[in-house]
Amino acid sequence: MARMTMIQAIRSAMDVAMDRDDNVVVFGEDVGYFGGVFRCTQGLQEKYGPQRCFDTPISESGIIGAAIGMATYGLRPCAEIQFADYMYPGYDQITQEASRIRYRSNNDFTVPMVVRMPTGGGIFGGQTHSQSPEALFAHVSGIKTVIPSNPYDAKGLLIASIEDDDPVMFLEPKRLYNGPFDGHHDRPVTPWSKHEMGEVPEEHYTVPLGKAAVRREGADVTMLVYGAMVYVAEAAAEETGIDAEIIDLRTLLPLDMEAIEKSVQKTGRCVIVHEATRTCGYGAELAAIVAENCFYHLESPVVRVTGWDTPYPHAHEWDYFPGPARVGAALQKVMEDA
Structure with a gap:
C-alpha cells in the first residue's frame, strides 16, 4: 500500500x-x-x-x-x-x-x-x-x-x-x-x-461499478451522497449527533438499488445531498426511487439538500454548497417529522 x-x-x-x-x-x-x-x-x-x-x-x-x-x-x-x-x-x-x-x-x-x-x-x-x-x-x-x-x-x-x-x-x-x-x-x-x-495499492485492482459503499453505519436516517458530499454528510452527522447511515453511491449508473433500499427500509428516513442544482438534479431521481420502493417504510418525507437553482454563483460559492449547517438542519427535520 x-x-x-x-x-x-x-x-x-x-x-x-x-x-x-x-x-x-x-x-x-x-x-x-x-x-x-x-x-x-x-x-x-x-x-x-x-x-x-x-x-x-x-x-x-x-x-x-x-x-x-x-x-x-x-x-x-x-x-x-x-x-x-x-x-x-x-x-x-x-x-x-x-x-x-x-x-x-x-x-x-x-x-x-x-x-x-x-x-x-x-x-x-x-x-x-x-x-x-x-x-x-x-x-x-x-x-x-x-x-x-x-x-x-x-x-x-x-x-x-x-x-x-x-x-x-x-x-x-x-x-x-x-x-x-x-x-x-x-x-x-x-x-x-x-x-x-x-x-x-500500487498494483492492479478494481472497485466494481454499480456497488455502493456504506461509509458510516446508522439506524436513524439514511444519507445518499457521492463525491465531495460524503465528507459534508459525515460532518453533519457528527455535529448533530444523529445516528445517520451514509451511503456513498460511487456510481450513479449502474446504481446500487439494493444498498439504497436495504438502508432506507432499516432507518425509515432519507436525506439526499448533492452539489449540483436542485431542479432535475440526480437527487430527484433518488427521491423517486426511495418513494417508489420504500414508501411503506418511510416515517418522514424524503429531504434533499442541494446547490441553488442559479447559474454557478462564484461570489457566493460557499453558500451555494450544501454545508454541515444546511445538511444538519435536514437531518433534524426528518427526525422531528417522524
Missing part, C-alpha cells in the same frame, strides 16, 4: 492500465508533455511515448469523436476533458454516438472508452470551471456515470471503467484531488484541501 492523493491514485490507475494493455491510450488538452492541468497524467508520455499519451487540439467534440472511433476500432481510449464545464461541445457525440453504437450495431460493436473530467466547485474556479453535470449523463441510456470520493475508490473505479466494454463518464471532484477536506467547515481555509491521503 502507498499513501496517495486522488490525483496520484488516478495517475496510478492509468499507469497500471497502460502497462497491462497496449490498447489503452490517454489523450486530451495538455495531458502529454505538460501532464494535465491538475497533473493527473504527469509522466505518462515520458513512460509510454507520444503515441499512447498525447495532446489534442482544443476541441471537445474532436476529443470525444476520436475516442469513439478508437474504441469501435478496438482501442481503449481514456480521454480527458479539462473541466466538466467544457464537455458540452462533445455532448452530442456522447449521447448520439457513444451511448448508442452497441444497440445500433446489434452488439457487433462496443465503445470501451472512458471520459475523465474534473467536476464541481471549491477551488475558486468561477462559473465556467465549477459545474456538476452528472445528471445530464445519468439521464442517457447506454453510458455509465462514476464519481469517486477517495483515492482508493478513484483508482479501483477508474481501472474498472477502462476495462469496461461500454462508455464511462468518470467525474472527479476537484475538491478531493489533494485529499479529503474537512467537512466541518462551511468555508475553506485555503482553496485546496491538504489533508490526509488515502491508502492505495
Whole structure:
C-alpha cells in the first residue's frame, strides 16, 4: 500500500492500465508533455511515448469523436476533458454516438472508452470551471456515470471503467484531488484541501461499478451522497449527533438499488445531498426511487439538500454548497417529522 492523493491514485490507475494493455491510450488538452492541468497524467508520455499519451487540439467534440472511433476500432481510449464545464461541445457525440453504437450495431460493436473530467466547485474556479453535470449523463441510456470520493475508490473505479466494454463518464471532484477536506467547515481555509491521503495499492485492482459503499453505519436516517458530499454528510452527522447511515453511491449508473433500499427500509428516513442544482438534479431521481420502493417504510418525507437553482454563483460559492449547517438542519427535520 502507498499513501496517495486522488490525483496520484488516478495517475496510478492509468499507469497500471497502460502497462497491462497496449490498447489503452490517454489523450486530451495538455495531458502529454505538460501532464494535465491538475497533473493527473504527469509522466505518462515520458513512460509510454507520444503515441499512447498525447495532446489534442482544443476541441471537445474532436476529443470525444476520436475516442469513439478508437474504441469501435478496438482501442481503449481514456480521454480527458479539462473541466466538466467544457464537455458540452462533445455532448452530442456522447449521447448520439457513444451511448448508442452497441444497440445500433446489434452488439457487433462496443465503445470501451472512458471520459475523465474534473467536476464541481471549491477551488475558486468561477462559473465556467465549477459545474456538476452528472445528471445530464445519468439521464442517457447506454453510458455509465462514476464519481469517486477517495483515492482508493478513484483508482479501483477508474481501472474498472477502462476495462469496461461500454462508455464511462468518470467525474472527479476537484475538491478531493489533494485529499479529503474537512467537512466541518462551511468555508475553506485555503482553496485546496491538504489533508490526509488515502491508502492505495500500487498494483492492479478494481472497485466494481454499480456497488455502493456504506461509509458510516446508522439506524436513524439514511444519507445518499457521492463525491465531495460524503465528507459534508459525515460532518453533519457528527455535529448533530444523529445516528445517520451514509451511503456513498460511487456510481450513479449502474446504481446500487439494493444498498439504497436495504438502508432506507432499516432507518425509515432519507436525506439526499448533492452539489449540483436542485431542479432535475440526480437527487430527484433518488427521491423517486426511495418513494417508489420504500414508501411503506418511510416515517418522514424524503429531504434533499442541494446547490441553488442559479447559474454557478462564484461570489457566493460557499453558500451555494450544501454545508454541515444546511445538511444538519435536514437531518433534524426528518427526525422531528417522524
